[in-house]
Amino acid sequence: AVVSTQSTGKLLIGGAKGHIGTFDWQTGALGCEIHVRETIRDVVWLHNKDFFAVAQKKYTYIYDGSGTELHRLQNHINPVFLDYLPYHWLLVSAGVTGYLKYHDTSVGKLVVELKTRMGQPHSMAQNPWNAVMHLGHANGTVSMWSPSMKEPLVKMLCHHGPVTAIASDN
16 A cells, blocks of 8 residues: 655555555655555554554554554554545554444544444445545445434435445535
């Protein structure tokens, strides 16, 4: 997984074999480089680009800019996808078990845990205009979620096969 920022030009990369690295792509300066000896499924920058979250094999972990592990989020079991809602300070994860979880990074508490009832998602994206999370599923369904609702805002059949990628535009 590769994640970049528009404002600072920093890149965050995570390899399937456990390698994580951050660097400035304009100057080539290395921020940190660590090897966690565990499968990495997704990576995401948090609020100020000095912190990042990593979806590892069993849990989600939060690291600082030097690669020091700060938190292990034990409520986020077997995460597959991560995203961050910067205006709400919410870390969102979707896991193998089919749960969509919202974690408040300002106070460190799990806000809500939503059961999608559609199995493991195949893709996840956020709409940056309204912070609605879009999940793509194996049966061709796209569901849209908000942390304030227990059921999806919208559930629509978009394809005959699995939805493997989602993008959102205004």
